[in-house]
Amino acid sequence: MSYDIAVIPGDGIGTEVVEAVEPLLVDTAATRGVEVATTWFDWGSERYLSAGAMMPEDALDRLAAFDAILLGAVGHPEVPDHVTLRGLRLPITKGFDQHVCKRPTYLFEGVDSPLRGYEGGDIDFVVYRQNTEGEYADVGGREHRGFENEVAVQASVFTREATEAVVRPAFEAASERAGHLTNVTKSNAQAHGMVFWDDVVAEVSEEYPDVAVERLLVDAASMDLIRRPDEFDVVVASNLFGDILTDIGGGISGSLGLAPSANIDPEGTYPSMFEPVHGSAFDIMGEGIANPLGTVLSVELLFDHLGEEAIAEALHGAVADQLADPSAPRTADIGGSATTVEVVDDLAARLVE
Known part of the structure; x- marks a missing residue:
């Protein structure tokens, strides 16, 4: 099997996280006999500031041929939120009949919930x-x-x-x-x-x-x-x-940095879109410390939607193993001090194992 995935990295840490996770997406699929080709689109707030629009007028026509879309966090301190939302995400979800936004919440073993008395799997x-x-x-x-x-x-x-x-x-x-x-x-x-x-x-x-x-x-x-x-x-x-x-x-469940989502066209006429729930977090942009796991788990949902359950299960298992391992790298939002790349590299090693 082979798939063509459109990648819109977004703004702020969205770009950093997607750039770190995209090779993991491609390599994990390849080691399981599935070819993934990605096409990147530099649409977002920077384009709005320079060209007056978050994406071009023919954006939906260009996206329609893809099997799925991976979207990074979108938002910019110099652009009102209603402009970024109505300029990119909403036109895609509405234009592609993505009536279902599916957002799982799971408390992983090794992650502390702010609610007392809850452990991994309870939520x-x-x-x-x-x-x-x-x-x-x-x-x-x-x-x-x-x-x-x-x-x-x-x-x-x-x-x-x-x-x-x-x-x-x-x-x-x-x-x-x-x-x-x-x-x-x-x-x-x-x-x-x-x-x-x-x-x-x-x-x-x-x-x-x-x-x-x-x-x-x-x-x-x-x-x-x-x-x-x-x-x-x-x-x-x-x-x-x-x-x-x-x-x-x-x-x-511990952090918005762990939260994935899927925007799904139930009829399958158009490509569905997958994105982490966290924001663009310009306050930490460029520091390389954003949590990539929400994006990894969104990629899990992407592969599950495409019918590649084995790849989805492998990604979920690697995330679960990493979070349950007290010696594994983790980002600051869940109590660690690791970088985005260190977390992704550790996941890649676990997936090979």
Whole structure:
């Protein structure tokens, strides 16, 4: 097998981490009989500052032929966050029908959670976040700018097609895992979109009688992810709520530097995109100390999505072995002093072994 992967390294430490991890991606596949070719695109905030756009107008046409996309962290202190998000990531997720944002949260052995009493394996859940509409739909506007009666309107959009596109894979995952799904909304306060969401979840649940469904309001879910994270298995949530809950997940599992994500087109018409959850962290850019494991685990999700389970399992196993080894290098965010490259080199040696 052979695959063509588009690489968008992003900004700040995103570029540093992706540059360190990309050879590991290629070499790990090659040693298992799979050829991977990568094509790099220098799209991001630096391009915006020089050319006025995060990526070119034909970006989606150029990406469409690839088997998958690896995206680094995006963000720049001189560019507003809404510009970077709407200029690169959102056009790709929406343009390629990547309705599912899949974000697993796992507490590895050897990593300390800020929650007392939790050890490796105690926290193991995955969030299925609606990724193309909801609260992040670009519907609304501002009127009377600069006057006392200035007003801003931001509307959420929930369609049956896109809601089912994330709810059904969440039920599939719950059926394959522990048989428990938590549906997170705010339907007590949002009686239209969120109640519609609840109705879709209830309808789809009839197709999965083996899955127990728990309903939580997002404020209660946020509390319970800290109070009883071991009781969660699969969580399904809207765009905004899923975004917030997964940052909590990254925090309780030790570090956002360990958190991966996948942006998936459930129909497989377009390439899916894989990215670490951490930000571009300009405060440590150039120091070579960013944690590469979130990107490595995102590459694991990439290979799993492509059907290369053996490569995905090898990457996950190497990360687990490294984190469980007290003598292994680790970056400062999880209590070590190693560099990005030292961590990746150690992983490469473990993969060879």
